[in-house]
Amino acid sequence: MSLPRIAIDAMGGDEGVRVMVEGAALARRRHDKFRFLLVGDEPRIKAALEAHPNMRSASEILHCDEVVSGDEKPSRALRRAKTTSMGLAINAVKTGDCGAAVSGGNTGALMAMGKLALRTMPGIDRPALAGLMPTLGENDVVMLDLGANTDCDAENLIQFAVMGAAYARIVTGKAAPRVRLLNIGTESIKGTDDLRGASQRLAAATGLAMQFDGFIEADKINRGEVDVVVTDGFSGNIALKAIEGSARFVTDLLKTAFTSSLRSKVGFLVSRPATELLRHHLDPNNHNGGVFLGLNGVLVKSHGSANAKGVSNAVHVCARLLEDDITRRIAADLAEIGAGMDAPAQGPAAAIEAEAK
């Protein structure tokens, strides 16, 4: 089958055009059947493509003058959807010209534009931002929402669980990924009303393509005991950044310790292959690329500070989701859940509610 094109918001991200184009060029080495639509300032994109002739031959440029800024309110960005690089990249997915879009720009604006242009899938109220994190287990863990929705109710959390499980089935190959809700304790009395409500309804549901294991605390996310961690966007963002910051803190301490004496310096040189492996494992650029799940189309957020390798991973995620046809997979999962529902128009959570009664 012929693969759809990938739209790249060439202007998003802290470093802009050069990094986005170089990242896409790197990704293309892994996915050489894909073609690209590069959206942004044409002269700068052309200049960046000088260094990547293979990418140039696989790309079309869509020129525009405007860029969504990092602190721009989503409401303002929405009004500029037809004139900004982010808006036009998403629009290319809406029209079917491309199958997916990647942007390193303002997360709130990206979600607002994505939701308005691509619309949420039937049965989904809000898209969620999902990411992959390394674990001590055999596979990465999917965590969502990572910051798209500050406040979430029980219904949202249940929908996130369904979408996260669908994503995890692609990533892990497991038929029933292990799903847990992030909470401040594992006892059933812990947390907010919404968390307790979502947990009760997921535990009572039957026919879901997941194994729901209740609550998980934030210190267990990386232990390899869970495939999907579900949370609201505020807590998810706090947890994600706390994990990143703590990992960096430990490696910084390690660096200090290893350079504190001649003996430790020698030890460091001897064991460098081991510490290099660690560095590679922890580099956030190797896990770059959050996915907005629940939209009619693939939308990938690259971290604003990602380097070319990081952007390359975000584009790689995009390609993988297109190859696996994630949107159709989630739709199929939702349909399967919906098949047992009393009132299909109310979405999967209503079905779970009905089953729990």
Add this chain to the structure above:
Amino acid sequence: MSLPRIAIDAMGGDEGVRVMVEGAALARRRHDKFRFLLVGDEPRIKAALEAHPNMRSASEILHCDEVVSGDEKPSRALRRAKTTSMGLAINAVKTGDCGAAVSGGNTGALMAMGKLALRTMPGIDRPALAGLMPTLGENDVVMLDLGANTDCDAENLIQFAVMGAAYARIVTGKAAPRVRLLNIGTESIKGTDDLRGASQRLAAATGLAMQFDGFIEADKINRGEVDVVVTDGFSGNIALKAIEGSARFVTDLLKTAFTSSLRSKVGFLVSRPATELLRHHLDPNNHNGGVFLGLNGVLVKSHGSANAKGVSNAVHVCARLLEDDITRRIAADLAEIGAGMDAPAQGPAAAIEAEAK
């Protein structure tokens, strides 16, 4: 001056009597002027004291049969305040028999009992659980709330900032500790209404004994750029555990890397002094002891899974707060802020509100 006694809930914590008594005995080596009231099952406490003759001579035992369980609802625990080891330890502070209490038991029950028995200080609506975390800077960072209050409004957050700054002045010796609110971005539009409201009012306030620097993201907590991180108890607990879990994840990876080849094993042996230093720095037992701030008395929560060294640190925190007379210090800080208020009975946040207008 004669120092007040410290009450120990000998039954709290995952391992119970032996660890609590051994921990207190260890702490007493650092603070040999302190005396203790050990609350719980007398035969078991006596048996545990066999191994610590110095502690035995400095302790009185208060016998009781009942224990608050780990998953007991705070409402139920409250009704058993007069018959449980946790309740009686707190009561000893209420009557003035002791100056402080330490427990490794159920956090929610401890807070509910502490609040009811000791009452919050004038101008404080809710006590908050504050802890210390290591940083790359010169001093530890104070973070609060770590899990006592799941939902917090702007008023609560402002009070936490005032209390956290008072604690940080003791810990860091700084006259105006740097205070920030934990959020999912540093731009003023980020986060919840309560976070934005608290930030605006703290930024507009004058005469506070702190330097308010706005928002901080969770990946910057340990960088040494801030002395107090203020957050609601849900996000604070998530951040704390994510940081602990991530640090453990990295050290586990490191262990794997160092044992992956003969070369790396040799390197590890050579650099062992460096890695031992790291291990010591990251051991959560070295930062054990959360303080409930805002009560009329000192109440310290030891982690349920703490070992004897961890309990010893919690008792050490307790002793340090008594030596520094933290309760009077916070009262003085609140009074100073209150001095500029239009309506002193409304607490410091009302004063800030008034100043902001």
